[in-house]
Every structure is written in C-alpha cells, then in structure tokens.
Amino acid sequence: MFRNYFKISVRHLQRHxxxxxxxxxxxxxxxxxxxxxxxxxRDELSFDRFHSNAGNIYRITTVENTQAxxxxxxxxxxxxxxxPNLKKEVSGIKEAVRVFVPGTTLFSAGDKxxxxxxxxxxxxxxxKMFDFPLLEGDPATVLKEPYTVVLSASAAKKYFGNxxxxxxxxxVGNGYSCTVTGVMKDMPHNTDLRxxxxxxxxxxxxxxxxxxxxxYMFSNNVTYVQLTDGTNPPKIVPQLRDFVKQHIDPVVxxxxxxxxxxxxxxxxxxxxxxGDKGGADNSPMIWLYIAIAAFIVLIACINFMNLTTARAHExxxxxxxxxxxxxxxxxxxxQFLTESLVISLLSLVMxxxxxxxxxxxxxRITGKELxxxxxxxxxxxxxxxxxxxxxxxxxxSYPALYLSGLMPVKVLKGSFVTTGARVFIRxxxxxxxxxxxxxxxxxxxxxxxxxRFWQQKNLGFDxxxxxxxxxxxxxxxxxxxxxxxxxxGLSGVQQTSLNNLLMGVGAYNNNPILREGAEDKDGFxxxxxxxxxxxxxxxxxxxxxxxxFDKAMATDSTDxxxxxxxxxxxxxxxxxxxxxxxxxxxxxxxxxxxxxVMEDFNFRSxxxxxxxxxxxxxxxxxxxxxVRLAPGDHPAQxxxxxxxxxxxxxxxxxxxxxxxxxxKAMYAEEQMMGKxxxxxxxxxxxxxxxxxxxLSMLISRQRTKEIGIxxxxxxSVANVSALLSxxxxxxxxxxxxxxxxxxxxxxxxxxxHFAFRITVQWWVFALTAAVVVLIALLTxxxxxxxxxxxxxxxxxxxx
Numbered sequence: 116m117f118r119n120y121f122k123i124s125v126r127h128l129q130r131h132x133x134x135x136x137x138x139x140x141x142x143x144x145x146x147x148x149x150x151x152x153x154x155x156x157r158d159e160l161s162f163d164r165f166h167s168n169a170g171n172i173y174r175i176t177t178v179e180n181t182q183a184x185x186x187x188x189x190x191x192x193x194x195x196x197x198x199p200n201l202k203k204e205v206s207g208i209k210e211a212v213r214v215f216v217p218g219t220t221l222f223s224a225g226d227k228x229x230x231x232x233x234x235x236x237x238x239x240x241x242x243k244m245f246d247f248p249l250l251e252g253d254p255a256t257v258l259k260e261p262y263t264v265v266l267s268a269s270a271a272k273k274y275f276g277n278x279x280x281x282x283x284x285x286x287v288g289n290g291y292s293c294t295v296t297g298v299m300k301d302m303p304h305n306t307d308l309r310x311x312x313x314x315x316x317x318x319x320x321x322x323x324x325x326x327x328x329x330x331y332m333f334s335n336n337v338t339y340v341q342l343t344d345g346t347n348p349p350k351i352v353p354q355l356r357d358f359v360k361q362h363i364d365p366v367v368x369x370x371x372x373x374x375x376x377x378x379x380x381x382x383x384x385x386x387x388x389x390g391d392k393g394g395a396d397n398s399p400m401i402w403l404y405i406a407i408a409a410f411i412v413l414i415a416c417i418n419f420m421n422l423t424t425a426r427a428h429e430x431x432x433x434x435x436x437x438x439x440x441x442x443x444x445x446x447x448x449x450q451f452l453t454e455s456l457v458i459s460l461l462s463l464v465m466x467x468x469x470x471x472x473x474x475x476x477x478x479r480i481t482g483k484e485l486x487x488x489x490x491x492x493x494x495x496x497x498x499x500x501x502x503x504x505x506x507x508x509x510x511x512s513y514p515a516l517y518l519s520g521l522m523p524v525k526v527l528k529g530s531f532v533t534t535g536a537r538v539f540i541r542x543x544x545x546x547x548x549x550x551x552x553x554x555x556x557x558x559x560x561x562x563x564x565x566x567r568f569w570q571q572k573n574l575g576f577d578x579x580x581x582x583x584x585x586x587x588x589x590x591x592x593x594x595x596x597x598x599x600x601x602x603x604g605l606s607g608v609q610q611t612s613l614n615n616l617l618m619g620v621g622a623y624n625n626n627p628i629l630r631e632g633a634e635d636k637d638g639f640x641x642x643x644x645x646x647x648x649x650x651x652x653x654x655x656x657x658x659x660x661x662x663x664f665d666k667a668m669a670t671d672s673t674d675x676x677x678x679x680x681x682x683x684x685x686x687x688x689x690x691x692x693x694x695x696x697x698x699x700x701x702x703x704x705x706x707x708x709x710x711x712v713m714e715d716f717n718f719r720s721x722x723x724x725x726x727x728x729x730x731x732x733x734x735x736x737x738x739x740x741x742v743r744l745a746p747g748d749h750p751a752q753x754x755x756x757x758x759x760x761x762x763x764x765x766x767x768x769x770x771x772x773x774x775x776x777x778x779k780a781m782y783a784e785e786q787m788m789g790k791x792x793x794x795x796x797x798x799x800x801x802x803x804x805x806x807x808x809x810l811s812m813l814i815s816r817q818r819t820k821e822i823g824i825x826x827x828x829x830x831s832v833a834n835v836s837a838l839l840s841x842x843x844x845x846x847x848x849x850x851x852x853x854x855x856x857x858x859x860x861x862x863x864x865x866x867x868h869f870a871f872r873i874t875v876q877w878w879v880f881a882l883t884a885a886v887v888v889l890i891a892l893l894t895x896x897x898x899x900x901x902x903x904x905x906x907x908x909x910x911x912x913x914x
Contacts, residue, residue, distance in 0.1 A: 142462035145415030147469035152408035162385035176390030189393030207346040234312035252297025264293035371636035418806030459507030549850025555796030557858035562789040575716025577655030607752030612653035614646030631695035645733035661711030682727035724870040
C-alpha cells in the first residue's frame, strides 16, 4: 500500500516541478538553518557537562552590596584564602580548588620562548575534581608540590618535542622554573577551564606568602567546591553566611559593604559568567536562537500548506474521482501525507548538503568548531529523522485533512470554490510569515545600530593609534623606564606612558577611597589607576579642573590624586580641587590632595556606566606601556619599537595590541548576534518570498478567465498587475504592522542591559517596511506582469 502511495506521490511531484522546487528549497533552507542552530545550542549547553562529578561541583560566586549607594555587584572572582578555609570549616564540602589565571605569561624551555594566554595556577585536587585525563602522571600528586607543572599534550610537544617531558624544567618568565610532573590530554573546546599550562598553586604561595592572608583582595582567582554525595546545596548556604561573618565581614563592614558568598552549579557557569544572580546571563540568547530556528522552519511549513491549499481546485476533481471509485478519507489522508513526507525527505537531503557547505562560514561567525559528523552520533541523526517526520506531518496535515474532506458531488459538478475560512487561514499564514521576517529584520537593524553607536561614541579618550605593550613578568619592570625612554625617542612615536589601565576592561586594582578623616563606612570602592606623569597626555583624557601631575612638584608622587567626575560626585565635592582624600588598598593608607579632575571616560565596556576612578603616581606598579603612534606607516613604526624591545629585553618576546581593536573585540558577542540575525532574517524573507511567488502563480491561474475578460474590456497590463499585486501587498503590510511592535518590545528589553544605549527610532521600522514591501512587490509583480501579458484569447479558451 505504502509503495503505491509513494509512486503516486513521486509522479505528482514530477508533474508539478516548479511548485515542488519551491517547497523543497524552502523546507531545505529552513531545516539547514535548524541544523546549524541546533549544533550551536547543543555545544553551548554541553560546557563542562562531561565531568563525572559535574552534578556535585559548584563555583563560589560573590554578591557585594554597597549600602551607601545601594549598588550591588555580582562576580566570580574570590579571595585567595577562601578555598582552603571552606574545606576546613564547612561541612558537606569534599574538595575545594582555586584556579588563578595570571594572564599572558612567558614560558621557556631551552631556546623556545612562548607567550601563553591559557595558563593558570591550580590546587592539588584539580585533577581529582575535574575529569581532564592525564596521559602521564598521577592525578593525586601532579600538583601537590611547589614548582611543579602539568602540560597539555600539544604544549608538551611544543616545548619538548615528541619525547616524554616528565622531570624536565619549564622556566616561568625569567625567574623560577617548574618541574613537569604530568601531561594531560588536550582539553576539549567545551570547557571554560581550557588551559595548556597548569602550575601548582603552592608555587604562587611560595612566591608570595601574603596571598593566603588577604581576605579582601580580588584578582582573577576562581574557587570551585565539590559537595559530598547527597549534600543539599541550600544546607550549605547558612554555613557560608557564618563563614563570611567570621572572616570577611570584619574587613568589609568598615566600608559599609554587605558581602555574601553563593553557590553556582557548574552547569550554569558558561551561560552565566557572573553567577546565577548576576546581570550577564546568556541563556535567553539560547532560547532566542531556538525560537529563530523554529520560526524559519515554520515559515517554510507555512509555504507548503499555503501552496497546497491554493492548488486545491486543481486537485479537487482527483479527490472527487477517487472518492466515487471507493477511496476512503483515511487512504486520501495517507496519500497526501506521503507526498508531504517525500518532499520533507528530499528537503532533508538538500538541507544536510547546505549545512555541510555553510558550516565553515557559520563556525567563523560563531567562533566554534562545530561538526555535523562529530557532534552527536545517534542522537543527532535520530533528531534529523524526527525533524523530517515532524516537518512532513506538520506541513502536510492541514492540506491532507482539507483536501480529503472535499465533497465529491460538489467537486464533480464544478461548484468547488475556495472561500471563507480556508482563504482566511491562508491569508493569516502569509501574514504570520512576514510578521516573523519583519521582527528578525528589525532586530538585526537595532543590533547593528547599537554596535555602531558603541563604535562611534566619544569614550573620553583617543583610541586611535594607541598601542598597549604588555610587560610580561616582573623581571621586565626594572627595565620599563629605559624601555619607555627609548621608545619615546623614536620618530614614529608621539607619546608614551607606563600604567595599569587596560582601556575597555578597567584598572587592575579596585580599592576603597574616602574623605580624609571620614569613617570607613562612608568610603566606596573605586578603580585605582597607577601610572607615570604622562598618562593623560598619552591617552588624550581631558582635565576639566585643576592641573596634571608635574615632576617638578615633589609631593605629586606621594601626596596627590587626580579623580574623575564620578569619584567627585560620590565624594560629595562640588569643588574638589585641594580637598584631601584617603586611599586604603589594604594594610596601609595613602593620603593626598586632589589636584585635578578628569572628564569621565569609559575605561570599562559601554555595557556599564562610568564608575569612580582615582589616578595616582606609582610607576613601579604598572603592567602596560601605552604608546601613541604618529600618523604614518604603523607596521614600520611597530617594527622599530620591536627592535628597541629586543635590544633591552632580549629574553622576552614583545606582546602588543591596538586599543581600538581590543575595544572592537569586546563586543564580539553582539557582532556575532548581529551577523546571525542578518543571515537568518534574510533567509526568512527569501523563504517567505518563494512562497509568495508560488502563491501568486497559483492565484493567477485561478483568475485566468477574469484577467482575460478584463483585458478584452480594455484593462492595461499595469491595471492587471496592480490588481493581482494589491491583495498580496495588503497581507505583507499587515504582517509589518504585527511584527514591528513585537520586535520593538523585544529589542527594548535587550537594550535595557546596557548603560550606554540607543533608543529605537521610527526610521528602523520605516526602513524595514520599505525593504520588505519592495522585495514582496518585486516577487509578486514578476508573476503578475507575466500573467497580464498573456493573450486574452488564450485565457478565455482555458477550462
């Protein structure tokens, strides 16, 4: 029976090649988009789920509330003493591991010197808590002793060749060396702990014994805990409160800060990098991408249903004859569903080919390493077959039930007319198609407009031709002043400055400041910018009041501060020049007078508002040499700087970046979102217009005699074209009216996450409407003009 259904379906599809091609192409594009998005979503949801203990592993996150302002900051960086003390004092915690990422570090073995970005210090239980397989070494002991290191397989080969590196020395910077005690398999891409070099945490504490005494020093240190089996996380929370009261409250209460520790499941870390309560939550984007995939497949299915029901009058007699000859409604439903499944199967084959072809481009946009063959096995292919079945049944169910329900008497008498509710449904489907397409286009325009706003906004400093040279390791600091002087003497360099200000990311230090003599509770945490006398001149930050630091003023290096407008406001100074404040970084206090006020500048991402900043002279606590290049040949200028670097620091490879490029890279997520939206909105319009073309062709067939009569009575080609196009344009305009407010609401919600944002302007909707109407008009007009040009004699002869 099914074989017969299949044969009839194939013959019917071959007889109507154009409509079949539209259906197959539309469904193929929709399913290809769905495949790519499913691969992306699966990958995002798979991060760190492969660990056998993942269900019991939690990251410690922090909640910090400044009571004076009510500002709450959520984060994942924790103090160094937390992990070992949690394990000792909190019942239910089996293991606690610190992972400290120091940033780009120079490693060398023999004559090989390499700057590594993926390196960290980790506690001894790291390989017990996480399932990163060791190819050599004992997981329990590889990180137990100080000055030991574990390398990834690729890093081991990079430094020591194909032989075993166990027992060999790896030099860190130009200082100490670590013995290689283990080699791990290269970490998978779907982990937030991806590292090539892991040093024992005791190495860092041996270098500085004060780290484990600093209960309020935040750095790039993250704490993970593994709970004992059967431990309920809510039972740990009261113990965390007691832990904070005992160790941290005595420090933070002096500054009017309420501090909390929280548990975040390992599963949530990737999508919520600042903690479950933090503002950075990427999980809604996952649902948004899933919705886009569903909508695009839905648009393709709507095309299929519309084209099939529009051809109802062409197949009505076939249905009538089959029923007269004894065909039951059930067999007709199976027949039409078989046709739908055949189209869906053909579409899947084409969709897989399209997905294979587009995957390299998609990987480039998303920064992923997705693969159809290696990403899912049985579940992925089973999912594809399920997708075929769902799409086939969903697209074919309405036409099958509708056509199989036709009355044979009416059909064979020729009195069958498609009107009423059926026409309403068909028009409603067209409207919904364009509503979805319009919403996606509006979202794309808003995302790119927001990105352009960020790129063009005056940040309060001059980012053009500004280069950051990173001083890799403490051994470079004694030579930093010599390096600065030598680079400043080059003809292609305008200004130089030693500082710790990484534009777009923020200052390395954040400490309390307050009015001199005020109580600690009246203070607040500010970004502390440490640098030399040339920072403002090099970066182009403007002074609004007072003066810059001056080497001729002896007290400027020890008893002076320059603050920004936000800090002046928080301090309550209307005229801050000459007022005295205190900086309390820890065990000591630095007093000083305010000698200048800087214009507020965006030293952090534009997602955040400008925070208080205090600039002081401290050239020994710097990590960056900022260089303002002169207009000209930048590669040649950088080559000269590199020559100077190599002559002064031959043991350290130079590492630099343009500030403008760093700032652009900060918004990579929004750029990716814009590209994805633009691609899928374009495909949504393409699929919708394909359906519109097929629908206009079928409607034109149904009105052949009417068109012939109108032309005989004197109607021009333009009149007939306008007549055929008008009904479709009404539906498109209605889709625009429905899709626009939905898109506005969604994008307003998205923009609320940013401190510096655009307002969605009317021209976005006008532009979208104009583009969609133009595309739809061109699509429909093609068939309308073609129909209008047909000889009316031929039209009136048709039956």
